[in-house]
Amino acid sequence: MMETELDLLSIAVLLVDRAGIVRRANAAAETTFDLSRRLLEGHAVRSLFVQSVQIDELLASIPADGEFPQRRLLMAVRRSLRDPLPVVVVAGPAAVEGLSLVLEVFDPGVVGRVAREDRRADISETNRRLLRNLAHEIRNPLGGIRGAAQLLESELSGSDQREYTRVIISEADRLQALLDRVLAPSRGPRVVEAINIHEVCERVRSVILAEHPMGLSVVRDYDASIPEIQADREQLIQVLLNVVRNAAQALAARIVRGDAQIELRTRIARQVTFARFHCPLALDLRVIDNGPGVSEEIRERVFDPLVSGREGGSGLGLALAQGYIEDNGGMIDFETEPGRTEFRILLPIDRAPSETMG
Numbered sequence: 596m597m598e599t600e601l602d603l604l605s606i607a608v609l610l611v612d613r614a615g616i617v618r619r620a621n622a623a624a625e626t627t628f629d630l631s632r633r634l635l636e637g638h639a640v641r642s643l644f645v646q647s648v649q650i651d652e653l654l655a656s657i658p659a660d661g662e663f664p665q666r667r668l669l670m671a672v673r674r675s676l677r678d679p680l681p682v683v684v685v686a687g688p689a690a691v692e693g694l695s696l697v698l699e700v701f702d703p704g705v706v707g708r709v710a711r712e713d714r715r716a717d718i719s720e721t722n723r724r725l726l727r728n729l730a731h732e733i734r735n736p737l738g739g740i741r742g743a744a745q746l747l748e749s750e751l752s753g754s755d756q757r758e759y760t761r762v763i764i765s766e767a768d769r770l771q772a773l774l775d776r777v778l779a780p781s782r783g784p785r786v787v788e789a790i791n792i793h794e795v796c797e798r799v800r801s802v803i804l805a806e807h808p809m810g811l812s813v814v815r816d817y818d819a820s821i822p823e824i825q826a827d828r829e830q831l832i833q834v835l836l837n838v839v840r841n842a843a844q845a846l847a848a849r850i851v852r853g854d855a856q857i858e859l860r861t862r863i864a865r866q867v868t869f870a871r872f873h874c875p876l877a878l879d880l881r882v883i884d885n886g887p888g889v890s891e892e893i894r895e896r897v898f899d900p901l902v903s904g905r906e907g908g909s910g911l912g913l914a915l916a917q918g919y920i921e922d923n924g925g926m927i928d929f930e931t932e933p934g935r936t937e938f939r940i941l942l943p944i945d946r947a948p949s950e951t952m953g
């Protein structure tokens with residue numbers, strides 16, 4: 596990697612040679628170590644940390660072929676005028692002539708953010724498990740209720756009474772359809788393959804336009820240079836469909852007027868920190884609508900299962916979408932105001948060579 600590219604990183608990086616001398620430091624390292632690059636480069640790396648012995652041991656343990664598994668160290672950066680700064684250091688091999696070690700140095704601000712994202716991912720995983728277990732529990736008795744109502748119906752002669760069994764059966768069917776959606780992810784193992792995000796967008800666009808042939812325009816603003824991403828195609832189609840359908844439903848009034856608009860926008864995002872890893876390159880996919888916005892009462896909870904703001908909604912669309920996006924290593928969030936709602940999906944394109952956290 597060239598010096599200029601290292602400088603794009605938000606994480607401090609030191610490239611160290613066999614003798615333990617810093618050969619290169621990036622811009623973020625100047626901030627973390629409180630030293631100019633001129634001073635950092637040429638410095639013995641051991642003198643930068645309070646735990647210099649750990650660095651000595653690390654350097655001594657590097658095998659002759661230079662290959663070794665990544666290691667995480669809890670250390671503190673020595674700073675001349677301020678207190679030592681506690682950091683997490685990820686040490687890995689540097690596959691470059693003359694160098695032996697790459698140190699990635701995370702400061703607590705970054706680590707804290709990662710921990711918060713981890714916790715959020717845990718909660719949504721718990722939600723999903725709970726929902727699936729509940730769905731399993733309801734499924735069998737529901738089948739029994741429906742069957743019994745059918746039997747009863749065939750026994751009943753008067754059409755007045757049959758109306759009641761009709762209600763039971765149709766409500767049971769509605770619940771069954773809901774359960775099917777909750778349990779849908781069990782359709783088998785995920786299939787991860789190289790996919791072109793614009794194909795996914797086009798598929799979803801044509802489905803939505805077929806559902807709303809009049810009054811809705813679906814504008815595309817694609818960055819054609821976006822490389823293929825590794826993900827499950829069916830899951831991504833489902834995610835985008837759920838998000839775009841929500842937009843179309845929110846636009847009902849404007850569709851009648853004929854000026855409803857949904858925009859599908861793709862961009863490349865750089866230096867994205869996901870829950871568990873850092874990505875030099877990510878896909879940034881946005882669905883933007885000119886509807887009334889997500890109503891205030893449910894804004895904080897739209898990704899929770901069974902939270903819906905519309906008549907007849909089951910509140911599963913976004914919960915499932917978030918689950919699928921997380922399965923694929925990504926993140927989903929949104930911003931909303933009357934006249935403009937923007938759902939943003941971030942997916943990794945090019946992961947950093949190894950997991951940096953956890």
Ligand SMILES: Nc1ncnc2c1ncn2[C@@H]1O[C@H](COP(=O)(O)OP(=O)(O)OP(=O)(O)O)[C@@H](O)[C@H]1O
Pocket residue numbers: 837841842845884886887888889890893897902903904905907908909910911912913914936
């Ligand atoms: N683009 C949007 N504009 C306004 N409100 C939105 C938008 N997207 C989602 N919402 C709100 O978030 C709620 C939750 O969405 P979600 O897709 O999870 O459930 P649903 O659409 O109600 O039901 P389901 O998708 O399961 O049929 C919606 O009911 C709606 O109130």
Ligand SMILES: [Mg+2]
Pocket residue numbers: 837840841911912913
């Ligand atoms: Mg929905």
